[in-house]
Amino acid sequence: MFAYIVRRMFQSVIVLLVVGLVAFSMFRFVGDPIDNMLGQERTQADIDRLRTELGLDQPFVVQYAKFLRGAVQGNFGVSYRQGRPVSTIIAERAPATLELAFVSGFLAITMGIALGVFTAIRRQGIAANVIMTVSLIGVSLPTFLIGILLIYVFSVELDLLPSFGRGETVMIGNWSTGFLTASGLKALILPAITLGLYQMTLIMRLVRSEMLEVLRADYVRFARARGLSDRVINFRHALKNTLVPVITITGLQLGSIIAFAIITETVFQWPGVGLLFINAIQFVDIPVMAAYLMLISVMFVTINLIVDLLYYAIDPRLRVDARAT
Amino acid sequence: MTLRSSAIGLALLIAGAAQAEEFKWASTTDPQTMDPHAVNSAPVLGFLNNVYEGLVRRGKDMRVEPALAVSWEPIGDGDGWRFNLREGVTFHDGSEFNAQDVLFSYERASGEAADTRSWFAPVSAVNVVDDYTVDFMMTAPNPLFPSSIANWMIMDQGWAEANEAAVPDKETGNFATLNANGTGAFQVTAREPGLRTVLEPFDGWWDTAEHNISSAEFTPIQNPATAVAALLSGDVGMINPVPIQDVSRLQGSDDVEVIQGIEARVIMLGFNHEADALKYTDDAGKPNPFQDARVRQAIAQAVNVDAILATIMRGNAEAASQLVSPAMSGYSRAHADRPTYDVEAAKALLAEAGYGDGFSFGLKCPNDRYLNDEAVCQAVVSMLAQIGITAELDAMPVRNYWPELREDNYDMYLLGWSPGTFDAEHPVRFLVATPNEEKKLGSWNFGGFSNARVDELLPMIQSELDADKRQAMLDEVTGIIQDEHVYVPMYVQPLVWGTRSNVDLTQRPDNFFLLRWVTIN
Numbered sequence: 104m105f106a107y108i109v110r111r112m113f114q115s116v117i118v119l120l121v122v123g124l125v126a127f128s129m130f131r132f133v134g135d136p137i138d139n140m141l142g143q144e145r146t147q148a149d150i151d152r153l154r155t156e157l158g159l160d161q162p163f164v165v166q167y168a169k170f171l172r173g174a175v176q177g178n179f180g181v182s183y184r185q186g187r188p189v190s191t192i193i194a195e196r197a198p199a200t201l202e203l204a205f206v207s208g209f210l211a212i213t214m215g216i217a218l219g220v221f222t223a224i225r226r227q228g229i230a231a232n233v234i235m236t237v238s239l240i241g242v243s244l245p246t247f248l249i250g251i252l253l254i255y256v257f258s259v260e261l262d263l264l265p266s267f268g269r270g271e272t273v274m275i276g277n278w279s280t281g282f283l284t285a286s287g288l289k290a291l292i293l294p295a296i297t298l299g300l301y302q303m304t305l306i307m308r309l310v311r312s313e314m315l316e317v318l319r320a321d322y323v324r325f326a327r328a329r330g331l332s333d334r335v336i337n338f339r340h341a342l343k344n345t346l347v348p349v350i351t352i353t354g355l356q357l358g359s360i361i362a363f364a365i366i367t368e369t370v371f372q373w374p375g376v377g378l379l380f381i382n383a384i385q386f387v388d389i390p391v392m393a394a395y396l397m398l399i400s401v402m403f404v405t406i407n408l409i410v411d412l413l414y415y416a417i418d419p420r421l422r423v424d425a426r427a428t
Numbered sequence: 429m430t431l432r433s434s435a436i437g438l439a440l441l442i443a444g445a446a447q448a449e450e451f452k453w454a455s456t457t458d459p460q461t462m463d464p465h466a467v468n469s470a471p472v473l474g475f476l477n478n479v480y481e482g483l484v485r486r487g488k489d490m491r492v493e494p495a496l497a498v499s500w501e502p503i504g505d506g507d508g509w510r511f512n513l514r515e516g517v518t519f520h521d522g523s524e525f526n527a528q529d530v531l532f533s534y535e536r537a538s539g540e541a542a543d544t545r546s547w548f549a550p551v552s553a554v555n556v557v558d559d560y561t562v563d564f565m566m567t568a569p570n571p572l573f574p575s576s577i578a579n580w581m582i583m584d585q586g587w588a589e590a591n592e593a594a595v596p597d598k599e600t601g602n603f604a605t606l607n608a609n610g611t612g613a614f615q616v617t618a619r620e621p622g623l624r625t626v627l628e629p630f631d632g633w634w635d636t637a638e639h640n641i642s643s644a645e646f647t648p649i650q651n652p653a654t655a656v657a658a659l660l661s662g663d664v665g666m667i668n669p670v671p672i673q674d675v676s677r678l679q680g681s682d683d684v685e686v687i688q689g690i691e692a693r694v695i696m697l698g699f700n701h702e703a704d705a706l707k708y709t710d711d712a713g714k715p716n717p718f719q720d721a722r723v724r725q726a727i728a729q730a731v732n733v734d735a736i737l738a739t740i741m742r743g744n745a746e747a748a749s750q751l752v753s754p755a756m757s758g759y760s761r762a763h764a765d766r767p768t769y770d771v772e773a774a775k776a777l778l779a780e781a782g783y784g785d786g787f788s789f790g791l792k793c794p795n796d797r798y799l800n801d802e803a804v805c806q807a808v809v810s811m812l813a814q815i816g817i818t819a820e821l822d823a824m825p826v827r828n829y830w831p832e833l834r835e836d837n838y839d840m841y842l843l844g845w846s847p848g849t850f851d852a853e854h855p856v857r858f859l860v861a862t863p864n865e866e867k868k869l870g871s872w873n874f875g876g877f878s879n880a881r882v883d884e885l886l887p888m889i890q891s892e893l894d895a896d897k898r899q900a901m902l903d904e905v906t907g908i909i910q911d912e913h914v915y916v917p918m919y920v921q922p923l924v925w926g927t928r929s930n931v932d933l934t935q936r937p938d939n940f941f942l943l944r945w946v947t948i949n
Contacts, residue, residue, distance in 0.1 A: 132828075133827065133828075134825060134826075134827025134828060134831070135828070135830065135831040136827070138826070138827070138830040138831070139827065140467070140598060141467075141468075141543060142467060142468025142469050142543045142544075142869075143468065143469070143846075143858075143869070143872075144468060144546040144547075144848065145543070146546075146856070146865060146868050146871050147865055147871065148865065153599075155600065156599060157934060180602065181599065181600045183599075184460050184621075184622075185601065185605075185621045185622065186460075186461060186598065186599070186600055186605045187462065187601055187605070187606075187621070192621075207674075251653055251654075251657075254653075254654065254657045254661075255657065256856070258657055258658075258661040258804045259657050259660045259661045260457075262661055262662070265663055266654065266657045266658045266661045266663050267647070267649060267654050267657075267658050267662075267663065268647065268663075274734025275933065277488075294667075336484065368656060369650065369651055370651055370653075371654065372648075372649045372650070372651065372654055372658075374620075374622070374623045378622075378650075379622065379651070382622060382650065385650070385827070386827075387827045402737075423765075
């Protein structure tokens with residue numbers, strides 16, 4: 104067991120290092136930050152001076168090594184655009200993204216399971232068919248378009264919800280939350296739906312097909328023969344057995360909700376890390392891009408590591424394998 | 429009595445509160461710093477003009493008017509300028525403004541770390557005469573100096589030194605990057621970079637306020653569709669810019685208005701004058717046709733600017749004949765005509781130059797720098813096809829674009845230029861003068877155009893005190909640029925702002941949005 108964990112951790116670190124190396128080799132194709140940092144009346148001497156100061160004249164491997172040296176000590180450098188430490192900026196922006204991800208994840212799971220169960224039980228009903236058809240739209244329309252549509256309907260035409268931003272926030276320690284004000288909660292609705300819609304339809308379809316499978320199983324037939332009520336059969340016996348694959352998928356999707364909040368955040372001008380990343384690309388703010396990419400890859404690698412360890416715990420065959428080698 | 433007066437006081441308070449309004453606005457770019465000397469870019473200077481002030485400022489019509497200086501006069505025969513400072517002005521933190529702050533701000537804004545250094549190239553020394561008189565000595569006569577420093581903003585020496593911000597720091601930032609302490613009509617009360625900046629009126633402002641804003645909040649919104657939706661839903665009172673394709677839709681709405689004007693920026697095509705050979709397409713390696721002025725003229729006559737303005741700009745821009753718009757000082761009225769659009773004449777010119785069979789080359793173009801820039805380049809490509817030359821378009825984000833131009837990776841390119849001094853001398857200095865690193869000339873003359881007469885006239889224009897003689901020389905330079913077709917100026921970029929119908933404001937050609945002229949009805 105211990106050897107397995109150590110081996111997996113070692114592999115994770117290598118993955119992280121490679122991701123960083125690839126990222127740094129790509130940065131020079133993103134563009135040149137110098138022109139954004141100097142005004143129209145700059146001279147070639149100014150350009151050369153700033154480039155040397157930022158270390159951009161060095162090969163990317165050297166720049167990467169410098170970044171890693173700092174990152175190990177928790178220092179991700181200073182943003183070219185804002186002139187402030189990247190770690191401070193990310194810490195400021197993270198609550199917005201995490202709250203959005205949490206709400207849309209919650210929406211996706213609850214609504215997804217509820218609708219999935221409903222469409223499985225009322226397989227032939229009109230409502231179930233309508234939901235299935237609409238869900239097709241949810242899977243196939245790009246997030247960008249859904250966001251714009253929602254803004255157009257609910258902000259411009261109906262004037263019910265704000266079109267952008269996070270509303271008023273309250274600081275609790277270092278954490279800025281939008282949960283405690285009316286405008287903050289209202290501002291959450293549209294982005295959370297936009298971000299969670301795809302995951303919701305995914306979970307719904309998964310639950311539905313698993314549920315249909317389970318409802319045909321022998322133990323459900325026996326339960327029916329015993330005269331148990333539909334409610335008990337559907338929710339106590341069938342749903343429980345449906346949830347195993349759903350939990351696996353949801354766990355993996357959690358990472359992508361956070362990582363792919365970028366588009367939703369751009370459409371709603373949501374002040375999270377995704378928007379920060381998009382702005383960093385536009386400005387070629389290399390320290391911010393590097394820190395964000397590393398953070399996201401740490402997150403994915405950690406989630407995968409946990410999943411692997413869970414499999415190890417659950418699946419006895421892996422343990423047998425480990426002992427044999 | 430006490431009851432009555434407090435009732436009146438309450439009534440006044442309510443009346444005051446009803447009049448003063450909260451205002452929100454959005455633009456695509458967040459000013460990257462609150463330090464007026466760290467970055468010389470329009471978003472930063474435009475925003476900070478609400479907070480800081482210079483010795484002089486520009487009015488609604490761009491004319492220079494007194495601000496922190498009440499008057500100024502030349503010293504001797506072009507030796508320099510004397511500025512008489514305004515008395516009784518205080519900074520937002522309450523400290524008093526005097527000549528030491530001017531000297532300090534000069535040193536801060538002209539130092540090695542400042543991005544505004546080039547404004548002070550003609551200054552040889554700054555002398556404090558007394559608390560409210562400062563002399564700026566010049567290396568050569570400089571009639572335009574007072575109007576060239578309208579964006580040079582004065583910072584309080586005591587405040588900057590106490591907060592260890594005596595030198596601007598662009599790379600790692602300092603106190604002045606996030607905080608501001610000017611003498612302007614508004615003070616910064618909250619600053620969250622990239623998210624929002626809140627301004628409130630400064631009670632101790634020396635001038636009389638024309639606005640009725642009680643607080644103003646700026647949010648950068650990058651996505652144009654989101655900005656338009658925010659304006660339509662009333663979440664913001666003003667957006668800049670409005671995407672060209674949304675103009676007619678917004679004009680159809682009763683709740684919003686579109687305010688259009690002409691910006692100072694001229695969009696033009698540039699050539700590689702120096703390269704002996706073409707660099708792109710199958711013709712790479714063949715002699716560079718753009719070294720021939722007749723070929724450049726053929727391009728000028730083949731591009732149908734009116735069609736570009738009618739379709740791509742939807743009638744929102746004006747054709748340009750020279751490197752500055754008619755609103756700028758020094759504009760040459762003698763050269764107000766563009767080359768006529770004439771396909772046959774263009775073909776004849778090509779044939780005369782020996783390119784009757786056409787040729788192909790690479791056109792570089794940004795796709796996120798100017799309004800509809802890529803679409804304009806595509807139109808140019810199809811128009812050039814009509815005279816038998818094939819342009820291969822390579823459009824890219826601006827962050828990749830400037831490095832490509834600097835490395836001479838183009839045959840022809842698109843450029844927009846907004847003269848920082850609002851004078852015709854500015855583009856000559858940056859775009860036409862022979863590149864000279866030491867004298868800081870021609871730093872944007874990527875193509876390496878060089879003309880001895882232009883180089884000779886430029887310093888004379890810079891130091892000429894007589895307005896008529898100066899204009900005559902500018903006319904001559906404009907004539908040379910036109911005859912040589914150094915660039916093909918196409919149009920002056922439009923300014924398109926959107927406001928709620930109840931917002932009154934002033935749009936200046938420099939695209940600066942000044943809160944002190946905003947009234948909300």
